[in-house]
Amino acid sequence: VGAMASGDAGDGVTPDVSFATFHRSATPLVSDDAAVEDTVSHLAAVAASIASMDAPMIERSLDFILFPVTAVMRRETEPKGDTATNPKAQARRIKTLEESLKCISTVLRRLEPGCGKPDFIADLFCDVVAVLARAGSDPSLDPSRSSDLEDLRFAAVTCASEVLRLVRPDTEHAVALTADRNxxxxxxxxxxxxxxxxxxxxxxxxxxxxxxxxxxxxxxxxxxxxxxxxxxxxxxxxxxxxxxxxxxxxxxxxxxxxxxxxxxxxxxxxxxxxxxxxxxxxxxxxxxxxxxxxxxxxEDGGDVRERLRRMMSGRTASNGDEKDDAGDKDEKDDDVRGxxxxxxxxxxxxxxxxxxxxxxxxxxxxxxxxxxxxxxxxxxxxxxxxxxxxxxxxxxxxxxxxxxxxxxxxxxxxxxxxxx
Missing domain, CATH: 1.20.58 (Methane Monooxygenase Hydroxylase; Chain G, domain 1)
Structure with a gap:
């Protein structure tokens, strides 16, 4: 919090004021007493409060700022039985996920490539992928083409793109994203x-x-x-x-x-x-x-001529092939394991x-x-x-x-x- 509150003010809003506004908006998102119906409005308020922060402040505390948003997104991504029989709950869930993705995209759009802790960026990408999977394959969601699901898919793809914009080849971010666990x-x-x-x-x-x-x-x-x-x-x-x-x-x-x-x-x-x-x-x-x-x-003309030369010199084609394939002896069928x-x-x-x-x-x-x-x-x-x-x-x-x-x-x- 102290690191976040230090720095230059942007657009006439001091860092302390920006953080206080963010804190008021974000607290309900991680509160057990918060009403589910109000989550979307709280997410919109968080996005608005982050908009008043300057880029250096966001960069220094990116994981802290996005924690309440990603917490909501992860919670809503988990399978829930009530959405299968409750259209209102289903619609609310889709809207909450969409607002979460839009909020994250808005934040990331203000950052330069290379910002953010590598592991956090990698985890964030995995979270967005989970939302995209839920939008396209959740059996509890209406399989028909609804505008809500289309909007959610597009928001997930857009957010994934914004995460990837921060990643560059041969960097810690790229290594973290393609680590074995991911x-x-x-x-x-x-x-x-x-x-x-x-x-x-x-x-x-x-x-x-x-x-x-x-x-x-x-x-x-x-x-x-x-x-x-x-x-x-x-x-x-x-x-x-x-x-x-x-x-x-x-x-x-x-x-x-x-x-x-x-x-x-x-x-x-x-x-x-x-x-x-x-x-x-x-x-x-x-x-x-x-x-x-x-x-x-x-198997071209050169290969055929080489085989003929082997035959004329007394070497069998199979012996020649064995020599050629010596470098392949370490190749096993389980190289591609499925x-x-x-x-x-x-x-x-x-x-x-x-x-x-x-x-x-x-x-x-x-x-x-x-x-x-x-x-x-x-x-x-x-x-x-x-x-x-x-x-x-x-x-x-x-x-x-x-x-x-x-x-x-x-x-x-x-x-x-x-x-x-």
Whole structure:
């Protein structure tokens, strides 16, 4: 409190006055005697009181300031049986979560990247992911498309984006966010962001283009702002597949999509975000620099000639293969272990969310990524929107520059896209 009360005043409001106002507004949020019906109004009052604080004050005491808000958010995220039969309680819960997210977003928007304690920022991201999960998968909530749930999903995606804005690659924040204990939440975030984008696209003209684009941009930022190939190797196939579906929806080739003015096919912002996210995950994991010790072998003309030379010199092809595969002997089938079982502890869960990048992994992964890039970028290069064509060109250029060796099978396609 003392540290918070010191500092320069902003907009004519002294730090002491700002803190006193905040304290009066925040106390009911953590009080056992507070009326649940008044929580939303208390959250609005907290947001207003924080708005009177200067940025240095918020930065110094971020975890203290947000504690009452995150406490409410965590409490309302927990499953509650009454919401299944009480529409008023359900609506109040959704509104409370939405106001909590908006309050947090407002606070974070005033901070510069790198602010906040790394562990606190990581925990905050996990809390927001929990809200996004509850908004999209809670069986007690109405599965129909209601404006309240759409607003909650968008608020959660926006808040996650604001948290990620504070994170930068190769920093303590990035390390904390991708620590073993948080990997399940990071993986869940990936799934939920892709799911939200698909949900809005599948709704056609009734879907929200803003929410869809925001989900894909947040996925892009999650990868770019942590940028750890060892972390993202496991998630590469799922992300690439999800983004391929998103871009396929944008092409309007799937029935039920791309048929209206607000459809996926007319959503250039989401198409650009999906392309950027695809480039981000591919260049992060398959960058030549981080895979320099991994040799990718393809069955090309050179391989055939080498096999013939072995045969002529008296060596069998299988013996040659054994020599070539010597570097793969440490590769085991359990390198990709699948999702953690229910009840697994953090260490076991994290171990199952990691993939060892080896020569065999690269041989299996690279061709699949090359096919997705060709299928995704080629149509985008001919898109009617110049911004989409520019995004496709930039993605092709980035992949071609950073993944020239690991994705050498896509060179021709990437070059064609870059020159359009």
């Amino acid at each position: 990997l399940p939440a990071v993986g869940y975030a990936v799934s939920l962001l892709v799911q939200t984008a698909h949900l809005e696209a599948a709704a056609g003209a009734r879907g929200s283009k803003v929410a869809r684009a925001a989900s894909l941009r947040t996925l892009r930022d999650l990868v770019m702002n942590t940028a750890d190939p060892d972390v993202w190797s496991f998630f590469l196939p799922g992300i690439v597949s999800g983004l391929a579906k998103a871009l396929h929806a944008s092409s309007g080739l799937r029935s039920g999509e791309g048929s209206g003015p607000a459809s996926a096919a007319d959503d250039s912002a989401s198409t650009e975000a999906a392309i950027e996210a695809l480039a981000a995950i591919v260049t992060c994991v398959l960058d030549d620099g981080v895979n320099v010790g991994i040799k990718r072998r393809d 999702p953690p079982p229910t009840g697994a502890d953090a260490t076991e869960a994290a171990a199952r969310l990691k993939t060892k990048r080896t020569a065999r992994w690269l041989r299996e992964t690279a061709p699949r990524v090359e096919r997705v890039l060709a299928a995704a970028l080629t149509p985008a290069c001919a898109h009617r929107k110049p911004s989409v064509r520019r995004a496709s060109c930039a993605a092709a250029t980035a992949v071609m520059r950073l993944c020239a060796d690991t994705l050498r099978g896509a060179k021709r396609t990437l070059l064609e896209c870059a020159l359009v």
